[in-house]
Amino acid sequence: EAGVVQSPRYKIIEKKQPVAFWCNPISGHNTLYWYRQNLGQGPELLIRYENEEAVDDSQLPKDRFSAERLKGVDSTLKIQPAELGDSAVYLCASSLGDRVYYNEQFFGPGTRLTVL
Amino acid sequence: SQQGEEDPQALSIQEGENATMNCSYKTSINNLQWYRQNSGRGLVHLILIRSNEREKHSGRLRVTLDTSKKSSSLLITASRAADTASYFCATDALGYSTLTFGKGTMLLVSP
Secondary structure: OOOOEEEOOOOEEEEOOEEEEEEEEOOOOOEEEEEEEOOOOOOOOEEEEEEOEOOOOOOOOOOOEEEEOOOOOOOOEEEOOHHOOOEEEEEEEEOOOOOOOOOOOEEEEEEEEEEO | OOOOOOOOOOEEEOOOOEEEEEEEEOOEEEEEEEEEOOOOOOEEEEEEEEEOOEEEEEOOOOEEEEEOOOOEEEEOOOOOOHOOEEEEEEEOOOOOOOOEOOOOOOEEEEO
């Protein structure tokens, strides 16, 4: 069974440029998450989707970050314009989304973003 | 913000020794999960313990949960060099359906 797929794995851009990350979750997983992980820290949630609905985007910096999951399957996270402080690893995860017994999350390999 | 705080921040042991790392959190939880992250396999789920459980085992892993102290511990027995990684606790707080990760413990197991 394929895991969570993310692309690209690495991205280097100049500040003020736009960048986009793509994620394809495990088949059948209704819940999709985007996290940002800074060096030496744990992942921090940016946005959570239940199918195509963003149900928790309270930590998403909406002035420059946007995300979509149009058909409830794959998802794109965009930053425009990027700032130096956006350098981090962006992780995508998915889970079955069982609200009674909270499921484990399966993580993709991440995209390491460097903003110069 | 990060609810969980792992302790110690870094731990260095020899192969065959046991490794214990702790996690403290602030608010009431539904469950607590431990994850491992290394460069080879990314972030991987290890074990989940629910708020009504006190201890759980999985292979060489043993997790305890003390909700009165808002703390958990992860014990890795007979460690191997392949256990070298960062270990994170993640809490699922009551009323929320998202995980909050701690800063992690970096474990180094030397041959």
